[in-house]
């Protein structure tokens with residue numbers, strides 16, 4: 417039996433059909449063609465699938481699609497405004513904070529949720545907040561620098 | 574696999590009890606969905622309990638706190654009144670996984686997943702938490718230390734759901750703490766975990782204490798002899814040594830690549846002392 421789920425994704429009311437076994441990640445990618453959210457591990461370890469669920473950062477691979485009826489989801493696709501990149505996205509390009517880019521959508525979604533709660537984090541706070549976002553390429557330093565720099569710009573510093 | 578998300582515990586218990594195949598409760602899913610994906614489990618029915626208000630709320634009750642079984646680690650951290658009274662319990666819950674895992678992981682799931690290394694469980698046991706359980710035959714209370722019996726084996730009957738946990742009213746000059754030892758600095762499973770809760774009297778003598786160890790036996794332990802070593806003392810070095818010896822004596826750990834029996838046993842004593850000192854400092858301030 418397919419479930420009919422109505423939810424709000426990046427501000428737009430959206431409907432999809434899914435099987436019980438499908439995760440929110442599967443639904444985003446396979447049913448809604450929102451493929452910006454990536455699958456690294458499927459087991460909660462890598463953070464590539466990070467989205468906000470009712471404003472809370474979660475791994476979409478550890479949420480069932482059927483659970484999100486009536487909820488609000490924010491994905492990487494909602495981050496830029498039209499052609500205008502979010503400051504975090506711009507700073508990631510400036511600092512070369514990505515190589516293969518698989519981890520990047522998840523890191524950006526996670527970093528944005530940190531800066532919404534804490535506009536002035538210390539480097540340690542950024543590192544702890546992003547500890548669930550694994551990156552096999554950059555060695556993390558460039559990611560951290562880009563987040564710190566974006567935070568400073570967003571504070572108007 | 575069928576999915577149900579009833580809005581009462583009674584309806585949830587009924588669904589679980591009447592399922593002839595394997596039925597599972599879904600809270601945050603950070604254990605369950607991993608196990609389903611890796612085909613360790615393939616339940617015929619999943620009952621999501623998060624639409625039941627009791628499982629998702631923290632409220633003050635009888636001078637203590639009632640915490641819904643499906644309240645997330647992130648929500649515990651944001652509850653400043655709870656954090657002030659039970660900082661050790663909140664810290665233990667916040668050790669579970671990453672920010673993303675914290676957005677979903679619950680105390681009920683941590684306990685009922687049935688891992689001897691679950692981080693929040695020794696902290697709940699030390700705190701004297703009591704689970705309120707709803708099943709097909711009504712509601713009953715069970716102390717947290719009596720719930721997990723062995724790895725993946727619980728004292729819950731078919732259809733029973735932990736609705737919430739009651740943390741008792743706190744006497745003045747009380748403090749709690751939880752520490753774990755892991756080979757890495759973050760994102761790892763406890764080799765030893767220790768929760769301590771204690772209360773001092775007006776003269777600074779330990780009037781009450783509870784000590785719990787995780788990951789050193791088939792189930793999380795309430796170590797009464799360790800508590801006895803503290804009670805009546807000023808928690809000086811001699812009392813702490815006695816407590817550490819009692820903690821080590823209670824250990825029946827496994828031997829694996831993450832820690833040998835000797836190592837886990839020794840660390841249990843060291844960790845118990847460190848944890849008690851943090852609880853003591855908090856009790857002196859509280």
Ligand SMILES: Cc1cc2nc3c(=O)[nH]c(=O)nc-3n(C[C@H](O)[C@H](O)[C@H](O)COP(=O)(O)OP(=O)(O)OC[C@H]3O[C@@H](n4cnc5c(N)ncnc54)[C@H](O)[C@@H]3O)c2cc1C
Pocket residue numbers: 459460461597598599600601602603604605606607622642643668669670671674677678679680681682683684685686687690691692693733734735736760761762763
């Ligand atoms: C990347 C990652 C890192 C992790 N790190 C840690 C860690 O450091 N320390 C640690 O202790 N754990 C860790 N975990 C395990 C897991 O996150 C925790 O055990 C968590 O608390 C489980 O809660 P949940 O709400 O997600 O449970 P769920 O997955 O929803 O449920 C777990 C089990 O308990 C049962 N259950 C859930 N709620 C109830 C209830 N109210 N009544 C009866 N049964 C119930 C379910 O049926 C299921 O069998 C980690 C997991 C991941 C994916």
Ligand code: FES
Pocket residue numbers: 454455456457458459460461462463464465466475476477478
């Ligand atoms: S794909 Fe979800 S955490 Fe790795």
Ligand code: FES
Pocket residue numbers: 513514515516517518519520550551552553554
């Ligand atoms: S850029 Fe390749 S994993 Fe991070």
